[in-house]
Amino acid sequence: MSPAAASPFLRIENVTKRYEGTDAPAVANVSLDVGRGEFFSLLGASGSGKSTLLRILAGFETPDSGHVFIDGRDVTDLPPYERPVNMMFQSYALFPHMSVADNVGFGLKQDGMPKAQRTKRIEDLLDMVHLGSKAKRKPHQLSGGERQRVALARALAKHPKLLLLDEPLGALDRKLRESTQFELKALQARLGITFVMVTHDQDEAMTLSSRLAVMDHGRVLQIGAPNEVYESPTSRHVAEFLGAANLLDAAVTGWASGIATLACDGFDGSFKATAPSPLSAGTRVAIAVRPEKIRLCGAADDADNKLHGQVKDVAYIGDVSTYNMWLAGARSLRVQTTNSKRGGAMPASGEELWLSWDAADAVVISE
Amino acid sequence: MSQPRAKLPPLASLTPYLWLLLFFAAPLGIVLKISVASPVMGQPPYTPLYEAGQWLINWDNYRLLFDDGLYIAALLNSLKIAAISTFVTLLIGYPMAYAIARAKESHRSILMMLVILPFWTSFLIRVYAWMSILSTTGLLNNFLLWLGVIDQPLEILYTTFAIHLGIVYSYLPFMVLPLVATLSRMDLTLLEAAADLGAKPWQGFLRVTLPLSLPGILAGCLLVFIPATGEFVIPDLLGGPEALMIGKVMWTEFFSNRDWPVASALTVALLILLVGPMIALQSLRKREAAADAKAATP
Numbered sequence: 302m303s304p305a306a307a308s309p310f311l312r313i314e315n316v317t318k319r320y321e322g323t324d325a326p327a328v329a330n331v332s333l334d335v336g337r338g339e340f341f342s343l344l345g346a347s348g349s350g351k352s353t354l355l356r357i358l359a360g361f362e363t364p365d366s367g368h369v370f371i372d373g374r375d376v377t378d379l380p381p382y383e384r385p386v387n388m389m390f391q392s393y394a395l396f397p398h399m400s401v402a403d404n405v406g407f408g409l410k411q412d413g414m415p416k417a418q419r420t421k422r423i424e425d426l427l428d429m430v431h432l433g434s435k436a437k438r439k440p441h442q443l444s445g446g447e448r449q450r451v452a453l454a455r456a457l458a459k460h461p462k463l464l465l466l467d468e469p470l471g472a473l474d475r476k477l478r479e480s481t482q483f484e485l486k487a488l489q490a491r492l493g494i495t496f497v498m499v500t501h502d503q504d505e506a507m508t509l510s511s512r513l514a515v516m517d518h519g520r521v522l523q524i525g526a527p528n529e530v531y532e533s534p535t536s537r538h539v540a541e542f543l544g545a546a547n548l549l550d551a552a553v554t555g556w557a558s559g560i561a562t563l564a565c566d567g568f569d570g571s572f573k574a575t576a577p578s579p580l581s582a583g584t585r586v587a588i589a590v591r592p593e594k595i596r597l598c599g600a601a602d603d604a605d606n607k608l609h610g611q612v613k614d615v616a617y618i619g620d621v622s623t624y625n626m627w628l629a630g631a632r633s634l635r636v637q638t639t640n641s642k643r644g645g646a647m648p649a650s651g652e653e654l655w656l657s658w659d660a661a662d663a664v665v666i667s668e
Numbered sequence: 669m670s671q672p673r674a675k676l677p678p679l680a681s682l683t684p685y686l687w688l689l690l691f692f693a694a695p696l697g698i699v700l701k702i703s704v705a706s707p708v709m710g711q712p713p714y715t716p717l718y719e720a721g722q723w724l725i726n727w728d729n730y731r732l733l734f735d736d737g738l739y740i741a742a743l744l745n746s747l748k749i750a751a752i753s754t755f756v757t758l759l760i761g762y763p764m765a766y767a768i769a770r771a772k773e774s775h776r777s778i779l780m781m782l783v784i785l786p787f788w789t790s791f792l793i794r795v796y797a798w799m800s801i802l803s804t805t806g807l808l809n810n811f812l813l814w815l816g817v818i819d820q821p822l823e824i825l826y827t828t829f830a831i832h833l834g835i836v837y838s839y840l841p842f843m844v845l846p847l848v849a850t851l852s853r854m855d856l857t858l859l860e861a862a863a864d865l866g867a868k869p870w871q872g873f874l875r876v877t878l879p880l881s882l883p884g885i886l887a888g889c890l891l892v893f894i895p896a897t898g899e900f901v902i903p904d905l906l907g908g909p910e911a912l913m914i915g916k917v918m919w920t921e922f923f924s925n926r927d928w929p930v931a932s933a934l935t936v937a938l939l940i941l942l943v944g945p946m947i948a949l950q951s952l953r954k955r956e957a958a959a960d961a962k963a964a965t966p
Binding site: 335359360361381382386387388390394395396397398407408411412442450455456459554588 | 705827855857858860861862864865866867868871875877879880960
């Protein structure tokens with residue numbers, strides 16, 4: 302590893318971790334880079350290995366193989382107390398026998414910072430998270446949201462180069478979670494610290510992250526900016542995990558300049574979808590199309606992709622409506638429309654409709 | 669969070685109070701009564717509290733406790749022996765409890781059973797066993813002679829050291845059990861948090877584990893210190909004639925001197941001495957809790 306100027310701030314290189322007594326590795330040969338100042342998310346369901354990976358970054362677990370570099374330095378075998386990394390725990394892990402101020406100042410005292418300086422720093426941190434008036438309280442005397450902010454202040458106290466967040470908003474109720482999301486993002490932008498967050502909540506990952514990695518069974522399935530991963534999923538799992546997706550099994554019939562023509566199982570006519578790399582005819586693939594990309598159209602309308610279906614049920618949510626459609630062969634399709642006009646006519650359950658979408662709005666998933 | 673209390677039949681809910689009344693309050697009342705009586709020859713060997721229209725209260729028994737240096741000396745010696753033994757018990761019990769609390773779930777119950785196992789044998793027999801181990805012709809001396817570490821038997825039995833040993837051995841489970849309870853309840857993520865914030869394992873222990881296990885330490889120490897102070901069997905069997913402990917003095921007053929009033933006064937004095945600090949501790953804790961609550965109200 303040469304610490305070249307272009308080298309990323311955090312580099313995870315071929316990291317594998319297998320827990321004793323388990324067959325499948327918790328983390329399987331993961332490599333990824335995180336740039337300085339990024340807000341990076343590890344997104345996945347429980348058991349996807351995201352938490353284990355975070356614990357490896359914190360130093361609580363040692364990988365069986367592979368390396369972790371922070372700022373060009375190999376920290377793989379460094380114990381947690383020697384890493385320039387701090388973590389915000391999912392349970393917050395606040396010391397119950399210490400006041401809020403002592404919790405925040407724990408790491409500073411550990412480093413032997415003089416008392417006067419420490420007091421000042423604690424004050425600043427508590428002001429930053431709007432808890433200046435509660436410095437003397439014990440953790441059990443705080444609300445969930447307040448505890449969360451103490452945990453954040455404590456993790457930031459030592460000016461870590463890298464802040465790890467384990468489901469930081471998971472224990473908050475929905476309303477508080479939304480407001481906290483924006484605070485967290487603003488804070489990260491202001492401090493310029495690199496954040497790596499673990500979450501199972503795709504909305505949270507999409508809202509907060511500059512980039513994210515979708516994990517499943519210990520592997521990284523896809524890495525990219527939230528919109529890239531959402532608009533161009535490369536696997537079924539990612540398409541289904543990140544938002545809702547309709548997946549139609551198909552076979553490739555042709556490919557030209559980034560657009561594949563396909564024959565969709567059980568439907569007449571040909572379909573078109575985006576495929577960046579060439580595909581040979583006959584390849585089995587799936588077409589992924591997001592519900593909000595599908596339009597309701599007339600029978601005579603011309604479109605890249607067109608299907609006929611029957612409305613199974615309608616969910617009117619206010620800003621949007623979601624339709625579940627029956628297609629030929631007892632398959633269903635999810636369609637979402639924006640209710641941009643007041644009093645617009647709405648299809649009713651049982652009604653037969655035509656649906657269409659553009660080739661650019663559907664992607665071919667070849668796996 | 670509060671669960672609806674199951675309704676107990678009135679009689680059942682009174683059982684604990686009845687128990688306390690019968691086996692604590694009533695005997696205590698009797699002891700208090702005897703402690704202010706005067707000794708007489710006869711059956712019972714003390715004067716009644718109220719006779720012929722007047723109260724017969726005799727404070728001389730309590731005065732004697734202060735006037736005769738023997739009682740104070742015995743009391744101080746008991747407190748000293750109990751304090752040293754409790755401290756040693758803590759030093760041995762804490763690592764034991766720590767190991768049990770951090771052992772695998774499946775091993776924990778076996779280890780706990782091993783701690784409790786000695787209780788299956790009579791306490792008296794176990795103390796007698798120590799006599800045969802510690803005596804000049806006992807197992808320990810024979811073993812040390814055989815090893816060649818010593819060339820003549822050590823005088824261990826009938827010394828204060830033997831009393832300490834006996835107390836530490838007998839009361840160790842009372843130290844270990846509350847400590848295991850506290851330590852196994854601890855959230856281990858807290859230690860990760862401490863390590864994350866720069867604390868080496870021993871620093872994490874000192875700053876997190878130790879303060880969080882204080883209630884267990886306190887409970888264990890009280891469970892050892894209080895009975896050890898009044899211990900009679902161990903000093904009687906393992907200690908020498910110079911081992912002056914309050915329990916033994918009490919026994920002598922009751923059975924050899926047949927001076928029940930003085931023995932009762934001694935009992936009451938010991939009770940006050942032991943219960944006093946406990947009540948003080950309790951009120952201190954309450955005050956701390958109140959201070960916490962005060963900090964919580966802006």
